[in-house]
Amino acid sequence: MEKRFVYADNAATTAPSEEVIKAMMPCLTTDWGNPSSLHDKGQHAREILDDARARVAACLGALPSEIYFTSCGTESDNWAIRGAAYANIKKGKHIITSKVEHHAALYTCEELEKEGFEVTYLDVDSEGRVSPADVEKAIRPDTTLVAIMYANNEIGTIMPIPEIAKICHEKGVLCFTDAVQAVGNVPINVHELGVDMLSASGHKLHAPKGIGLLYIRRGVRIRNLIEGGGQESGKRSGTENVPYIVGFAKALEIATSKIDKLDLVAKKRDRLIDEILAKIPYSRLNGPREGRLPGNVNVSFEFIEGESLMLLLNEEGICASTGSACSSRSLEPSHVLLAIGLPHEQAHGSLRLSITHETTDEDIDYILEKLPPIVQRLRDMSPIYNVKV
Amino acid sequence: MLYSEKVMDHFTHPRNVGEIPDADGVGEVGNAVCGDIMKMYIKVRDGIIVDVKFKTFGCGSAIATSSMATEMIKGHSIDEALTLTNKAVVEALDGLPPAKIHCSVLAEEAVKAAIADYYKRNGIDKEVPGACDGCCSSCCHAEEHGHFHSRDGEEK
Numbered sequence: 435m436e437k438r439f440v441y442a443d444n445a446a447t448t449a450p451s452e453e454v455i456k457a458m459m460p461c462l463t464t465d466w467g468n469p470s471s472l473h474d475k476g477q478h479a480r481e482i483l484d485d486a487r488a489r490v491a492a493c494l495g496a497l498p499s500e501i502y503f504t505s506c507g508t509e510s511d512n513w514a515i516r517g518a519a520y521a522n523i524k525k526g527k528h529i530i531t532s533k534v535e536h537h538a539a540l541y542t543c544e545e546l547e548k549e550g551f552e553v554t555y556l557d558v559d560s561e562g563r564v565s566p567a568d569v570e571k572a573i574r575p576d577t578t579l580v581a582i583m584y585a586n587n588e589i590g591t592i593m594p595i596p597e598i599a600k601i602c603h604e605k606g607v608l609c610f611t612d613a614v615q616a617v618g619n620v621p622i623n624v625h626e627l628g629v630d631m632l633s634a635s636g637h638k639l640h641a642p643k644g645i646g647l648l649y650i651r652r653g654v655r656i657r658n659l660i661e662g663g664g665q666e667s668g669k670r671s672g673t674e675n676v677p678y679i680v681g682f683a684k685a686l687e688i689a690t691s692k693i694d695k696l697d698l699v700a701k702k703r704d705r706l707i708d709e710i711l712a713k714i715p716y717s718r719l720n721g722p723r724e725g726r727l728p729g730n731v732n733v734s735f736e737f738i739e740g741e742s743l744m745l746l747l748n749e750e751g752i753c754a755s756t757g758s759a760c761s762s763r764s765l766e767p768s769h770v771l772l773a774i775g776l777p778h779e780q781a782h783g784s785l786r787l788s789i790t791h792e793t794t795d796e797d798i799d800y801i802l803e804k805l806p807p808i809v810q811r812l813r814d815m816s817p818i819y820n821v822k823v
Numbered sequence: 824m825l826y827s828e829k830v831m832d833h834f835t836h837p838r839n840v841g842e843i844p845d846a847d848g849v850g851e852v853g854n855a856v857c858g859d860i861m862k863m864y865i866k867v868r869d870g871i872i873v874d875v876k877f878k879t880f881g882c883g884s885a886i887a888t889s890s891m892a893t894e895m896i897k898g899h900s901i902d903e904a905l906t907l908t909n910k911a912v913v914e915a916l917d918g919l920p921p922a923k924i925h926c927s928v929l930a931e932e933a934v935k936a937a938i939a940d941y942y943k944r945n946g947i948d949k950e951v952p953g954a955c956d957g958c959c960s961s962c963c964h965a966e967e968h969g970h971f972h973s974r975d976g977e978e979k
Contacts, residue, residue: 739882741882742834745883767858778857779855779858816860816879817860817862818855818880
C-alpha cells in the first residue's frame with residue numbers, strides 16, 4: 435500500500451473542521467465586538483454569543499443558563515472540583531474520585547489534599563470501570579462531591595454515570611463528571627444523566643483548542659475560580675471568547691447530528707481490535723469490548739516499549755500515542771493501565787489508536803498492514819523476546 | 824521533533840543489533856519495570872573489542888544510545904572502551920532531551936557490564952568503576968553513580 439497520512443490520535447486532539455472554521459470567521463473579521471459593550475457592535479456580539487449558548491445547551495439537553503464557557507476542559511475540571519469543594523466546606527471536606535481520572539481532576543484533588551481536604555481514590559475493575567456500589571460505600575456524612583469521568587481518555591471505558599449520579603442524589607452529594615472524551619462520542623443529555631456538573635472541551639470534537647465548558651445544574655452553587663468583570667453570569671469572568679464559542683457550538687451540532695452514525699466508527703474500531711489481536715501474538719486489549727468509546731483502541735504488546743513503537747508508526751505516517759513512561763515526563767507508565775492491573779512491562783508496551791468518522795477503511799487497512807511488521811522489528815531487537823517466547 | 828536527526832538515524836537504522844553466541848563478555852542492565860533493558864555482547868581479541876552487538880527493550884533514545892555506544896567502542900581497546908562516558912554518547916548523538924539522559928547512562932553501564940563480565944570469565948582481577956550488576960534500575964540510580972545528568976544534554 436502506498437504511504438499515507440493516518441491521524442489516529444483523535445483522543446489527543448482533532449482537526450478543526452472546515453464548517454467550524456467557516457462559522458467562526460465572521461466573529462474574527464466583522465462581528466468582533468465585546469458582548470459586554472452596550473453599543474450596537476457589542477450587542478451584536480452578545481446576540482451571537484446568546485445564540486451559540488442556546489445551541490450548545492440544546493445539544494446537551496441543558497438550559498442555556500446552565501452552560502458556562504471556559505478556556506479548556508482542564509479549567510472546567512479544576513473549577514468543578516475546587517469550586518464544589520470550597521462551596522460546601524461547612525458540610526465537610528471529603529471528596530470521592532477514581533484512580534483513572536484525567537490529571538486535570540487527579541492533580542486538582544491532590545492539591546486539595548494539601549489544603550486540608552480528604553480524598554478517596556476509588557479502585558476500578560480490570561476493564562477500568564468504577565463500581566456504583568463502591569461509590570455508595572465510600573460516601574460519608576462529610577462527603578460533598580463525587581467526581582468520576584464519563585469515559586476514560588486512555589482505554590475508552592464508559593463509566594456507569596447514571597447509577598452513580600442516582601446514588602449521589604439519594605445521599606445528598608454533588609456529582610461531577612468529566613465528559614471531555616465523551617461529548618460528541620456518546621449521546622448525552624445532562625438531565626437524563628442526572629449529574630450536577632459536566633465538563634467538555636471543543637478541540638476533542640473538531641473545534642479549535644482554547645474553548646471548554648462547564649454545565650452546572652440550575653440551583654447548584656460552586657465557588658468561582660476566576661474573578662473579574664462578571665461575565666458568564668458572574669461565575670466565570672473574562673471577556674467571552676465569542677469566535678471559539680461559536681466554533682464550539684457548530685462542532686457540537688455537527689457531532690450531535692452524526693451521533694446515530696457512531697456505530698459505523700465502532701465497527702471500524704472493532705475491526706482494528708480483532709485484526710490486531712489476531713495478527714500479533716502476545717498482544718492484549720486494554721479496556722472493555724462493550725461499553726467503550728466508539729473510536730478508542732488501546733492494546734499492549736509484550737516485549738516492546740510504546741514510545742519506540744509510536745515513533746516507528748510515525749515514520750510510516752501514522753499518528754498514535756502510548757501510555758509508556760518514556761512518552762511522559764515522569765518515569766512511571768500510565769496510571770490508568772496500572773490501575774486496571776497491568777504489570778509495568780505491559781503498560782510500557784501500550785498503544786492507543788483513536789479514530790473518528792473521518793477514518794476510512796483504507797486507513798484501517800494501512801494501520802493493519804504497517805503495525806505487525808513494526809512490532810516484530812522491535813521484538814527482534816528486544817532482549818526479553820527470545821527469553822520468554 | 825523530539826529527537827535530533829542523529830538519534831532518529833540510529834533509532835530507525837540501528838547499528839550492531841543482534842547477539843554474539845560465543846561472546847567473550849555479556850552485560851545486561853536496566854529492567855522491564857522501568858521500561859529499559861540493554862544487553863551488550865562483546866568479542867575480544869588481544870585486548871581489542873573486535874565485535875559488539877546489542878539488544879534493547881526501550882524507547883527510541885534507548886535504542887539509539889545502544890547503537891551509538893556500540894559504534895564508539897567497536898575496534899577499540901578494552902581500556903579505551905572503559906573511558907566511554909554517557910556524556911560522550913549524548914554528544915555523539917547531537918544531544919538528548921533531559922528526560923532521556925538516563926538512556927545514555929544505561930548505554931555506558933551496558934558497555935561496562937559486558938567488560939566486567941569479560942574480566943570475570945577470564946580471571947582478570949580488575950575493577951570496572953561504575954559497572955552495574957544489572958540488578959538495579961538505571962532510571963533510579965543514575966544520579967548516585969555520579970553520571971553526567973546536567974541540562975547540557977538538552978536537545979540542541
